[in-house]
Amino acid sequence: MRQAKLYHYCLPVETGVILRHRRLKQREGLIVQLQEDDQTGWGEIAPLPEFSQETLEIATQQAKEWLNTWLAHNEQDINHYVPSVAFGLSCALAELHNELEQEANYRAAPLCYGDPDELYAELNQMEGEKVAKIKVGLYEANRDGLIVDMFLEAIPDLYLRLDANRGWSLEKASLFASKIAPERKSRIQFIEEPCKTPKLSREFAQQHNIAIAWDETVRDPDFLVKKEPNLTAIIIKPTLVGSLGKCKQLIEQAHQQGLKAVISSSIESSLGLTQLARIAQQYTPDMIPGLDTLDLMQAQLLRQWDNSDLPLADLDSEFITKLTL
Ligand SMILES: O=C(O)CCC(=O)c1ccccc1C(=O)O
Numbered sequence: 582m583r584q585a586k587l588y589h590y591c592l593p594v595e596t597g598v599i600l601r602h603r604r605l606k607q608r609e610g611l612i613v614q615l616q617e618d619d620q621t622g623w624g625e626i627a628p629l630p631e632f633s634q635e636t637l638e639i640a641t642q643q644a645k646e647w648l649n650t651w652l653a654h655n656e657q658d659i660n661h662y663v664p665s666v667a668f669g670l671s672c673a674l675a676e677l678h679n680e681l682e683q684e685a686n687y688r689a690a691p692l693c694y695g696d697p698d699e700l701y702a703e704l705n706q707m708e709g710e711k712v713a714k715i716k717v718g719l720y721e722a723n724r725d726g727l728i729v730d731m732f733l734e735a736i737p738d739l740y741l742r743l744d745a746n747r748g749w750s751l752e753k754a755s756l757f758a759s760k761i762a763p764e765r766k767s768r769i770q771f772i773e774e775p776c777k778t779p780k781l782s783r784e785f786a787q788q789h790n791i792a793i794a795w796d797e798t799v800r801d802p803d804f805l806v807k808k809e810p811n812l813t814a815i816i817i818k819p820t821l822v823g824s825l826g827k828c829k830q831l832i833e834q835a836h837q838q839g840l841k842a843v844i845s846s847s848i849e850s851s852l853g854l855t856q857l858a859r860i861a862q863q864y865t866p867d868m869i870p871g872l873d874t875l876d877l878m879q880a881q882l883l884r885q886w887d888n889s890d891l892p893l894a895d896l897d898s899e900f901i902t903k904l905t906l
């Protein structure tokens with residue numbers, strides 16, 4: 582016997598979460614539940630405004646369509662659906678078939694949007710390998726460079742991931758790089774997408790001998806995983822990429838070429854985020870994932886993230902409504 586349920590969620594978020602050109606006021610998405618015999622699987626489908634190509638409306642329509650084909654034992658290939666739908670459904674199926682291990686990697690790299698004091702306090706408490714991620718390109722390149730170099734100098738066992746989201750011209754990126762002491766450059770694990778185009782990012786990396794990673798580029802339609810000089814990692818955001826199968830393929834291709842693969846958040850609720858932590862543990866066990874986004878929300882959804890203090894909302898909460906299929 583198969584059963585399927587679909588829910589809509591809408592969670593309040595911290596004020597001030599900015600996504601490219603818009604301020605995120607709430608995080609919306611879908612939750613699917615699949616049941617077969619005595620097994621259950623859950624998944625989250627949550628297109629991210631400004632990043633996903635699809636709207637929540639399209640995702641809802643597609644999710645309903647697939648669920649109805651699944652109920653009729655005539656399910657369609659989920660890889661034909663938009664990425665957020667393919668990812669959420671594949672997680673629900675993986676849980677249903679016991680293919681997603683329970684063990685999770687909760688060691689997220691703390692994320693800093695610009696206030697160095699906050700990050701400094703957090704890093705001082707951090708145990709083990711110290712890795713943090715700083716968003717750059719939001720303020721002056723000069724300031725970004727000075728802050729990054731200060732962190733590296735003050736904390737000698739710190740490694741940094743930086744993310745410019747394609748924000749810099751080659752000139753600005755170079756201004757940033759000029760502030761980093763040469764002997765500290767190697768503790769920048771990578772800068773995600775420093776420049777406006779992959780070509781400029783490559784040029785920047787070569788000129789300044791700084792490692793880079795692809796994030797936005799991974800979602801380009803003609804993207805192929807390929808080792809290149811100064812490229813150390815690819816960032817995989819499953820909600821934006823697609824099914825678990827597709828993500829696994831990208832991870833394998835990266836590893837084969839000696840590249841790191843970093844599982845990263847698209848600001849999912851704690852349901853999706855804990856699944857990403859399990860995927861990271863299972864498929865990229867040596868890599869700290871980029872999942873430090875739960876605190877942007879004001880509540881957790883259905884599942885508890887490690888030792889988060891945020892209240893946990895269940896299916897009866899005001900944030901969730903059931904949809905008809
Ligand atoms: O990757 C991380 O560590 C956190 C997630 C993150 O930075 C992010 C979150 C939402 C949308 C885009 C991005 C990004 O990596 O550019």
Ligand SMILES: [Mg+2]
Binds near residue numbers: 744746773796797816
């Ligand atoms: Mg990025």
